[in-house]
Amino acid sequence: MRVKFWGTRGSIPTPGRTTEKYGGNTSCVEVTHGGRRVILDGGTGIRELGIRMAGEEPSEVVILFSHCHWDHIQGLPFFVPFFKKGFRFRIAAPPHLSRRIKAILGKQMASEVFPVDFADLGSDISFKEMPASGVKVGPFRIRHFALNHPGGSAGYRIEAGGTSLVYATDHEFAPQDDPRTFDAFVRHLKGAHLYIADGQYVEKEYAERHGWGHSTVEHVVAAAKAARVLRLAVTHHDPMHDDPALTGFEHDAMKQHPGLEIFFAREGIAVEVRDTLRP
Numbered sequence: 709m710r711v712k713f714w715g716t717r718g719s720i721p722t723p724g725r726t727t728e729k730y731g732g733n734t735s736c737v738e739v740t741h742g743g744r745r746v747i748l749d750g751g752t753g754i755r756e757l758g759i760r761m762a763g764e765e766p767s768e769v770v771i772l773f774s775h776c777h778w779d780h781i782q783g784l785p786f787f788v789p790f791f792k793k794g795f796r797f798r799i800a801a802p803p804h805l806s807r808r809i810k811a812i813l814g815k816q817m818a819s820e821v822f823p824v825d826f827a828d829l830g831s832d833i834s835f836k837e838m839p840a841s842g843v844k845v846g847p848f849r850i851r852h853f854a855l856n857h858p859g860g861s862a863g864y865r866i867e868a869g870g871t872s873l874v875y876a877t878d879h880e881f882a883p884q885d886d887p888r889t890f891d892a893f894v895r896h897l898k899g900a901h902l903y904i905a906d907g908q909y910v911e912k913e914y915a916e917r918h919g920w921g922h923s924t925v926e927h928v929v930a931a932a933k934a935a936r937v938l939r940l941a942v943t944h945h946d947p948m949h950d951d952p953a954l955t956g957f958e959h960d961a962m963k964q965h966p967g968l969e970i971f972f973a974r975e976g977i978a979v980e981v982r983d984t985l986r987p
């Protein structure tokens with residue numbers, strides 16, 4: 709599987725010179741394998757992906773949403789393939805989200821706030837409830853699991869071509885609560901070759917951000933180690949963290965945890981999911 713980060717920012721877009729290294733667009737990740745494509749979240753990063761896709765032959769694409777907070781859906785009204793005949797989008801979500809998602813995406817394009825109605829988009833868009841056992845789509849085996857976030861959020865484990873990745877953003881570890889919560893999360897993460905994680909804060913900031921629904925870099929490193937993850941990609945960067953701050957946090961994490969391959973996701977980078985560490 710090949711993973712490309714189109715949006716790495718949490719909460720709100722942060723354009724500008726101080727964020728150009730890690731990126732200012734909100735959550736969007738593209739996963740491709742065997743000529744098929746899965747898109748994770750539709751934050752503002754999906755706009756650039758859409759421009760790329762508009763130059764290709766129309767295809768069938770699966771879109772998975774963690775949840776519907778703005779930073780995960782706000783790019784969709786500007787996602788060009790939604791407007792183009794021939795593209796087919798299968799939006800699959802866990803039951804609690806599936807029942808609401810169509811209405812929420814519609815509201816985001818209501819006439820009071822956007823000139824084109826969701827129902828008038830030219831592509832073929834369908835919604836499907838994903839069972840607890842998961843689904844098989846083309847070469848991808850996809851399962852979902854619940855995350856701890858205000859209003860709920862879903863994590864996804866995707867397997868294809870002998871490798872696995874977990875996308876788990878907008879999740880707050882609550883180590884002060886029941887340790888079984890941590891253990892349950894780690895079970896979903898077990899042995900993943902790539903863990904794309906919400907590391908919005910660092911430890912010293914967290915005391916004032918309990919209950920906001922996000923994790924620290926330290927939390928996701930602990931989970932990655934407990935689950936024996938091969939590689940950790942920290943994303944959903946806090947809007948208050950500029951490039952120098954994120955560079956510092958990334959270097960600290962790499963230095964403090966030499967046994968784990970860690971990187972902070974940057975807008976526009978692509979990585980191959982491998983089952984071995986870099987030689």
Ligand SMILES: [Zn+2]
Nearest residue numbers: 718719779878
């Ligand atoms: Zn978010």
Ligand SMILES: [Zn+2]
Nearest residue numbers: 775777857878
């Ligand atoms: Zn959220």
